[in-house]
Amino acid sequence: MIDQQTFLRDAMRRLNLIRENFSERIGVHKRALDTWLLPETSGEYRAMPDIVSKFVNEILVKDAESHVNTQTVYSARSAAPLSTRIGHQGKPQLLSVDQFSRESVEDLMRIADVMQPIARRQKVSRILEGAVLANLFFEASTRTRISFGAAFCRLGGSVCDTTGFTFSSMTKGESVYDTSRVISGYVDALVVRHPEQGAVDEFARATNIPVINGGDGPGEHPSQAILDLYTIQREFSRLGKLIDGAHIVMVGDLKYGRTVHSLIKLLALYRRLKFTLIAPPTLEMPPYILERISGDGHVVEQSTSLAGGLKGADIVYATRIQKERFADEAIEGYAPEFQINQALIDANCDAGTIVMHPLPRDGRPAANDLSTDLNYDPRLAIFRQTDNGIPVRMAIFATLLGVENQVQHSMRDAGWRSPSHVGPDDAMFDGLDG
Ligand code: ASP
Numbered sequence: 253m254i255d256q257q258t259f260l261r262d263a264m265r266r267l268n269l270i271r272e273n274f275s276e277r278i279g280v281h282k283r284a285l286d287t288w289l290l291p292e293t294s295g296e297y298r299a300m301p302d303i304v305s306k307f308v309n310e311i312l313v314k315d316a317e318s319h320v321n322t323q324t325v326y327s328a329r330s331a332a333p334l335s336t337r338i339g340h341q342g343k344p345q346l347l348s349v350d351q352f353s354r355e356s357v358e359d360l361m362r363i364a365d366v367m368q369p370i371a372r373r374q375k376v377s378r379i380l381e382g383a384v385l386a387n388l389f390f391e392a393s394t395r396t397r398i399s400f401g402a403a404f405c406r407l408g409g410s411v412c413d414t415t416g417f418t419f420s421s422m423t424k425g426e427s428v429y430d431t432s433r434v435i436s437g438y439v440d441a442l443v444v445r446h447p448e449q450g451a452v453d454e455f456a457r458a459t460n461i462p463v464i465n466g467g468d469g470p471g472e473h474p475s476q477a478i479l480d481l482y483t484i485q486r487e488f489s490r491l492g493k494l495i496d497g498a499h500i501v502m503v504g505d506l507k508y509g510r511t512v513h514s515l516i517k518l519l520a521l522y523r524r525l526k527f528t529l530i531a532p533p534t535l536e537m538p539p540y541i542l543e544r545i546s547g548d549g550h551v552v553e554q555s556t557s558l559a560g561g562l563k564g565a566d567i568v569y570a571t572r573i574q575k576e577r578f579a580d581e582a583i584e585g586y587a588p589e590f591q592i593n594q595a596l597i598d599a600n601c602d603a604g605t606i607v608m609h610p611l612p613r614d615g616r617p618a619a620n621d622l623s624t625d626l627n628y629d630p631r632l633a634i635f636r637q638t639d640n641g642i643p644v645r646m647a648i649f650a651t652l653l654g655v656e657n658q659v660q661h662s663m664r665d666a667g668w669r670s671p672s673h674v675g676p677d678d679a680m681f682d683g684l685d686g
Pocket of ligand 1: 467510610612
């Protein structure tokens with residue numbers, strides 16, 4: 253039996269309803285629903301009566317069967333395991349967001365919800381005890397490498413890390429195929445980051461063990477996009493918004509930024525979105541991605557200036573200029589007119605706008621991608637985003653290694669004490685996550 257919060261969040265996603273409409277549909281006050289949706293550790297948490305969960309289950313079954321309700325976005329819950337549904341060429345590997353449907357990515361988000369008590373250090377699990385992960389990072393990384401490693405450890409597994417080419421036999425001319433096959437004999441899963449687009453696919457071809465793309469040059473960064481979508485979904489749940497119909501603004505280096513390549517494709521699984529893509533000249537979103545998202549009832553507007561583009565935005569997603577990937581682009585520094593800052597957000601956005609960034613933001617004086625003056629603004633979701641990396645990456649491992657349905661039962665209370673807030677400024681954002 254999954255916990256109450258996970259159950260209700262999943263039901264709302266499946267029915268595609270915001271809290272207000274969902275509470276109406278099940279005939280309860282929204283305030284009661286809000287207390288049922290809180291984590292069990294919250295002082296205001298209330299247990300939902302059994303009769304309500306039975307009723308919600310009935311609605312879910314009826315809704316899946318009926319074609320009358322146009323809000324329904326799923327058919328019937330597929331019986332096949334999630335790893336089979338999202339697999340890559342029959343293997344439990346995650347290389348691209350193209351492997352997802354709306355239903356399967358939402359199923360993964362449900363598993364991430366199950367992981368929350370572990371990510372929040374209230375529970376522990378040893379479900380991956382004995383399993384070993386190799387984190388192979390041939391390019392700089394802080395968040396992705398450490399959070400994949402921490403997620404694996406929090407499920408009871410162990411991690412081997414390799415960073416850079418310098419200490420790898422690839423400097424002796426070893427092929428990707430040989431490297432991948434050799435390491436597959438040592439470990440149970442691989443997370444690979446590589447500066448060349450498509451290189452992680454080569455690692456995946458040479459092995460049958462789970463391989464996860466931790467970023468392949470300017471190609472894709474699927475786990476980042478899933479945690480971004482998960483963050484959007486949680487923020488929207490709090491704000492009473494659906495992803496369908498949302499206005500998403502992406503700003504910065506859209507040509508080389510792999511996070512936006514994956515995120516825009518994932519968001520395109522939803523309906524009638526408006527994308528405003530704002531990039532300096534020569535750094536626009538590649539045409540092959542634009543082609544992929546056209547034709548789904550989405551509106552795409554492109555601009556080379558911020559002015560006007562932010563109006564009505566539900567999400568402002570800023571990115572860093574990927575200078576390390578420049579070929580012949582002649583951009584020097586990052587023009588100040590592209591900076592997302594407090595004055596700009598105040599002038600163009602309302603209280604319901606969320607500001608995101610995959611990080612790192614470039615903190616050097618000439619950089620200007622995302623100003624620190626938004627740090628105390630509750631609309632800035634960057635640390636909620638990074639925190640969400642743990643449950644999402646745990647969900648990816650559990651799914652690819654086939655233990656996603658056992659995690660709930662494997663949980664025990666955590667034995668150590670951790671601070672109520674991990675960041676010194678976090679208290680002021682209480683209640684904003686979800
Ligand atoms: N950390 C993200 C990535 O690896 C974003 C960035 O580096 O700008 O793609």
